[in-house]
Amino acid sequence: MEKLIITAAICGAEVTKEHNPAVPYTIQEIGDESVACAQAGASIIHLHVRTDDGTPTQDKDRYAAAIAEIKRRCPNVIIQPSTGGAVGMTATERMQPLELSPEMATLDCGTVNFGGDEIFVNTENMIKEFGTKMIEMGVKPEVEVFDKGMIDTAINLSKKGFIQMPMHFNFVMGVNGGIAATARDFAFLKDSIPTGSTFTATGIGRYQFPMAVISIVSGGHVRVGLEDNIYLEKGVLAKSNADLVQKVVRLAKELGREIATPNEAREILWKNHANLAHTG
Ligand code: KMH
Ligand code: ZN
Numbered sequence: 001m002e003k004l005i006i007t008a009a010i011c012g013a014e015v016t017k018e019h020n021p022a023v024p025y026t027i028q029e030i031g032d033e034s035v036a037c038a039q040a041g042a043s044i045i046h047l048h049v050r051t052d053d054g055t056p057t058q059d060k061d062r063y064a065a066a067i068a069e070i071k072r073r074c075p076n077v078i079i080q081p082s083t084g085g086a087v088g089m090t091a092t093e094r095m096q097p098l099e100l101s102p103e104m105a106t107l108d109c110g111t112v113n114f115g116g117d118e119i120f121v122n123t124e125n126m127i128k129e130f131g132t133k134m135i136e137m138g139v140k141p142e143v144e145v146f147d148k149g150m151i152d153t154a155i156n157l158s159k160k161g162f163i164q165m166p167m168h169f170n171f172v173m174g175v176n177g178g179i180a181a182t183a184r185d186f187a188f189l190k191d192s193i194p195t196g197s198t199f200t201a202t203g204i205g206r207y208q209f210p211m212a213v214i215s216i217v218s219g220g221h222v223r224v225g226l227e228d229n230i231y232l233e234k235g236v237l238a239k240s241n242a243d244l245v246q247k248v249v250r251l252a253k254e255l256g257r258e259i260a261t262p263n264e265a266r267e268i269l270w271k272n273h274a275n276l277a278h279t280g
Helices: 027-040 060-073 096-100 124-137 148-159 183-190 205-218 241-254 262-270
Strands: 006-009 044-047 078-081 104-108 112-115 118-120 140-145 168-173 198-203 221-224 231-233
Touching: 006 027, 006 241, 027 044, 027 060, 027 241, 044 060, 060 078, 060 096, 078 096, 078 262, 096 124, 104 124, 124 140, 124 148, 140 148, 148 183, 168 183, 168 205, 183 198, 183 205, 198 205, 205 221, 205 241, 221 241, 231 241
Parallel strands: 006 044, 006 221, 044 078, 078 104, 104 140, 140 168, 168 198, 198 221
Antiparallel strands: 112 118
16 A cells, blocks of 8 residues: 555634644744644645634735745645635635645535535635636645535546646545545545545544544545544543644554655655646
8 A cells, every 4th residue: 555645734724722722823833733743744734824813814925924934844744725714715815825836735626514504615616716726826736525526526627627637635524514424435435536546534523533544444545633623532632733643643553554754745646647637
C-alpha cells in the first residue's frame, strides 16, 4: 500500500476555544499547531483562518499571513486553504485564498444541510467557478464530498473540464445532514470514485478514529483535527491537534502502514497528473 498521507484540519470555522481551548485563532497559534502537527506526521495542513477574536474570515491577507508563518517554520508541509469558509459567506469571499496560488485547496462539490436552518451552499455554478479558478491558478482541488451524489457531480464537472483528473477526494462522513460514518457507506464512496483517484477520509466527532482505521486498512488517507473532532478519546479533550495526528500515527503503525512525508504526499497526489489530464 502507498504510504499514508495525514491531513491536519487544525481550526475550521465552527469549532471555538469554548469547545476546546487548543483551537488556534491567531497567526502565532496557527503556526504553533501546524508545526506540532507536521512534526507528529501530518503532511498537509487544511487551513481556515480567523481574526484574533476567533471570527472566521476568508480574508486574503489573513491567509497570506498564516501561510507565511507556516512556511517560515515548516517550509515543506503542503498547505491546503479552505474555499468552504463558514456557512453564509459569499462565493467571492470564499475564493480569496485561491489568489495566493496555494498548492491545494478544498472544492466542496454540493450543498448540504448542517442541521437546524444552516445550509452549506455550493451551487453547480459555484463549483464551476471555483474549479475554473483552481485550474487557472494551478491549484490542486481536494474534492469535498458530504454525500455520494457529490462524487457524481465532481465526475460530471470533470468531464466538462471544470476539474482536472485524477481527482483527490475527501469523504466527509458523519456530518449532521450528510452521509453516515459507517463502513458500508465508506465502501460505497470508495467504490464510486474513478480509477486513478486518491481519497482521504474524515470522520466527524466520535467517528474520527473509526473512519481513520477503515481508511488506513483500505489504502486511503486520513484527515484528523480539531475542525472535525475535539476529543482524543471519550471524555478527554485533545490538548493539541498534534495529539490527534499522533494517535493516527500510532494506529497506522499498529496496522502496518507507513507515514508519508510531505514530498512523498506530493508524489502520491500529483502522480499521473500530466498524462491523465482531462481532454474535454
Ligand atoms: N466550514 C464549512 C462550512 C471546507 O473547508 O472546504 C465548510 C468546510 C469545508 O469546512
Ligand atoms: Zn474545512
